[in-house]
Amino acid sequence: MTATCAAGAGLEAVRKSLRAQVSGLRANDFEDCELNTWIGRVDGVERVPIPSSQRDYECRSNRLALLGLEQDEFVARAASLRRRFGAERIACVLGTSTAGIEQSERAYRHPEDSNRFGSRLAHNPHTATRFVAETLGLTGPVLTISTACSSSAKVFASAARLIDAGLADAAVVGGVDSLCLSVLHGFNSLELVSEQPCRPFDRDRNGLSLGEAAGFALLEPEPSSSIGRLLGWGETSDAWHMAAPHPEGRGAIAAMQTALASAGLEPGSVDHINCHGTATPMNDRIEAGALQQVFGTPPPAVSTKAWTGHTLGAAGIVESVFSLLAIADQRIPVSLNCVQPEPDWSDFILRRARSAPVKIVLSNSFGFGGSNCSLLFGAP
Amino acid sequence: MSIKADILGGGIAAPGIPDWNGLRAVLDGQPPSSACELPRTGLLSPRERRRAPATVRLSFAAAEQACAMADIAPDRPAAVFSSAIGDIDLADYMCRTLAESPQQLSPTRFHNSVHNAAAGYWSIGTGSQVDVTAVSGWWDSAVAGLFEAATRAATGSGPVLLVVYDDCGQGPLTNVWPVRQPFSAALVISAPSTRNRSLAHLALSASNADDGYSDRHPDLPAALLERMADNPAARLLPLLALVAGTGPAAITLAAECGSGLHIEKVRA
Numbered sequence: 001m002t003a004t005c006a007a008g009a010g011l012e013a014v015r016k017s018l019r020a021q022v023s024g025l026r027a028n029d030f031e032d033c034e035l036n037t038w039i040g041r042v043d044g045v046e047r048v049p050i051p052s053s054q055r056d057y058e059c060r061s062n063r064l065a066l067l068g069l070e071q072d073e074f075v076a077r078a079a080s081l082r083r084r085f086g087a088e089r090i091a092c093v094l095g096t097s098t099a100g101i102e103q104s105e106r107a108y109r110h111p112e113d114s115n116r117f118g119s120r121l122a123h124n125p126h127t128a129t130r131f132v133a134e135t136l137g138l139t140g141p142v143l144t145i146s147t148a149c150s151s152s153a154k155v156f157a158s159a160a161r162l163i164d165a166g167l168a169d170a171a172v173v174g175g176v177d178s179l180c181l182s183v184l185h186g187f188n189s190l191e192l193v194s195e196q197p198c199r200p201f202d203r204d205r206n207g208l209s210l211g212e213a214a215g216f217a218l219l220e221p222e223p224s225s226s227i228g229r230l231l232g233w234g235e236t237s238d239a240w241h242m243a244a245p246h247p248e249g250r251g252a253i254a255a256m257q258t259a260l261a262s263a264g265l266e267p268g269s270v271d272h273i274n275c276h277g278t279a280t281p282m283n284d285r286i287e288a289g290a291l292q293q294v295f296g297t298p299p300p301a302v303s304t305k306a307w308t309g310h311t312l313g314a315a316g317i318v319e320s321v322f323s324l325l326a327i328a329d330q331r332i333p334v335s336l337n338c339v340q341p342e343p344d345w346s347d348f349i350l351r352r353a354r355s356a357p358v359k360i361v362l363s364n365s366f367g368f369g370g371s372n373c374s375l376l377f378g379a380p
Numbered sequence: 381m382s383i384k385a386d387i388l389g390g391g392i393a394a395p396g397i398p399d400w401n402g403l404r405a406v407l408d409g410q411p412p413s414s415a416c417e418l419p420r421t422g423l424l425s426p427r428e429r430r431r432a433p434a435t436v437r438l439s440f441a442a443a444e445q446a447c448a449m450a451d452i453a454p455d456r457p458a459a460v461f462s463s464a465i466g467d468i469d470l471a472d473y474m475c476r477t478l479a480e481s482p483q484q485l486s487p488t489r490f491h492n493s494v495h496n497a498a499a500g501y502w503s504i505g506t507g508s509q510v511d512v513t514a515v516s517g518w519w520d521s522a523v524a525g526l527f528e529a530a531t532r533a534a535t536g537s538g539p540v541l542l543v544v545y546d547d548c549g550q551g552p553l554t555n556v557w558p559v560r561q562p563f564s565a566a567l568v569i570s571a572p573s574t575r576n577r578s579l580a581h582l583a584l585s586a587s588n589a590d591d592g593y594s595d596r597h598p599d600l601p602a603a604l605l606e607r608m609a610d611n612p613a614a615r616l617l618p619l620l621a622l623v624a625g626t627g628p629a630a631i632t633l634a635a636e637c638g639s640g641l642h643i644e645k646v647r648a
Contacts, residue, residue, distance in 0.1 A: 088588040088639060097494060101471065104553065108479040117555040124465050124556075125495050126518035130637045139588055141527045142638030144516040146466070146495035154513060161531040166381035167586045167639075182474050185482045186490035235511035237503035239455075243491040254509060368491055369500025371513070 211309020277303020
């Protein structure tokens with residue numbers, strides 16, 4: 001697995017940020033954007049060259065995807081998987097929300113440039129999935145999940161089903177979402193963006209910080225060695241509102257309970273929770289309440305979004321990587337920027353990192369459209 | 381290895397092909413009708429209907445028909461909404477507003493611009509609390525949706541609603557989306573069961589053509605071939621024809637990138 005986000009490119013850089021408790025957020029310096037906010041921009045994305053043979057894929061999202069693929073020897077690992085199973089037996093399932101829209105935003109801002117729209121292969125939700133499948137030489141089922149902020153959590157479930165059903169032997173899963181004006185101004189129009197670095201679960205939290213990320217993992221049913229296991233998942237819908245979660249966390253509760261049931265686990269067996277934890281006043285309150293409904297007293301829970309910003313369609317994969325790192329390193333990170341938690345959750349939102357036995361982790365991802373996904377990962 | 385699946389219901393909504401009977405008529409050689417107006421969904425309140433984007437009306441029209449034909453309550457099946465590009469009208473609005481007056485962006489239109497807007501409104505409108513997901517495969521979106529829906533039916537516990545839809549192009553984005561006619565189709569797919577009254581029993585397997593990229597299917601009327609060339613959602617038509625037709629047949633839905641699907645009509 002690998003992750004590239006504001007907290008670092010590749011696992012070692014991310015680990016270093018986690019240990020040093022250094023946020024990757026910076027005062028907004030995104031091109032052509034005057035908003036007073038903080039963002040999790042990934043350094044150097046602008047300078048990543050798309051190979052000339054793939055120039056139809058030119059857009060920020062695919063440059064970020066390529067930067068992500070270059071970390072942790074991911075391309076070589078995927079090639080090894082390809083040699084063992086055959087390219088046509090490996091699925092490629094990625095999540096995203098905004099994909100290549102930034103390229104079209106740019107085209108509308110520069111009507112004087114007659115070639116401004118670039119290729120049809122950039123402005124569509126499938127662009128990064130297709131670009132990654134071609135880059136890695138994968139010819140099995142190629143599928144994009146685009147359910148807003150739950151997208152790249154759901155890729156694990158979709159890939160597992162393709163393997164269970166016999167349509168693939170293994171899969172590359174992941175997610176890519178790059179910053180763009182649509183989400184910066186869009187979340188601002190909903191009054192959900194903070195002017196400070198986001199503070200998930202803090203009593204003074206006042207909104208999210210947007211970020212960008214790319215992350216990937218290899219999924220196979222019976223590996224000779226692994227970082228961790230996908231134990232179960234739960235995917236549900238709120239049936240409530242396009243942009244606001246159900247007030248009692250109905251869909252979130254059902255997603256966590258379904259994940260536990262699918263893994264055959266009791267709530268008490270979960271050692272750590274990586275929350276969705278966006279740092280909006282309502283989302284964190286509803287998620288904390290949902291955790292208490294499912295777990296009674298929840299195990300140590302954190303949001304890692306103060307490191308990365310909310311990376312939307314890439315949040316699921318980034319936080320799956322954080323969850324698997326907690327297992328690999330036997331270390332639960334602090335819920336960064338939560339200085340004064342609300343009394344209701346002060347006993348389970350972690351304010352100091354701790355070394356502890358971590359065998360089973362729950363990762364939550366909830367999105368617009370009332371789309372919820374909870375994943376359970378276990379030690380290998 | 382192949383997946384066995386039953387088709388319990390189907391629906392279609394496109395200019396001149398307003399429903400399943402309309403599809404049968406065109407398959408029998410009649411020209412598409414002059415009907416262009418999509419039906420209005422009864423699943424949303426008038427207020428929700430006003431707020432809902434165009435993709436809702438387009439996708440719901442086929443989805444509601446398929447559920448009715450399968451005699452299944454629309455909140456019951458897990459649902460897969462597959463679209464190549466999502467809401468092109470809202471993408472145009474977003475890009476235009478961001479270029480001209482970003483502070484004026486409408487919050488409702490922003491949250492409606494997500495790819496899973498139609499899926500989200502389906503959950504809200506039907507009250508469905510099971511999974512309603514949204515996928516894309518660009519020009520291969522019919523195949524991508526089938527992969528997701530068929531594997532859910534094969535590994536899950538109940539029928540799955542697949543909706544494949546794409547709208548026509550708008551404004552400057554016709555540069556990247558030159559599609560001229562909207563198209564939407566839906567199937568209710570289930571693992572084989574003797575209790576089901578099914579339209580067709582199918583066997584689906586991944587297909588990697590080594591002779592290049594091309595669909596294989598019995599000949600279709602020119603009017604349908606035209607739709608397939610225009611709109612990627614219409615690339616589901618060979619399967620719809622297979623389901624609607626009588627007698628044995630096999631088709632291959634090719635993919636520009638990755639595996640396609642070989643689909644055979646089999647005996648129960």
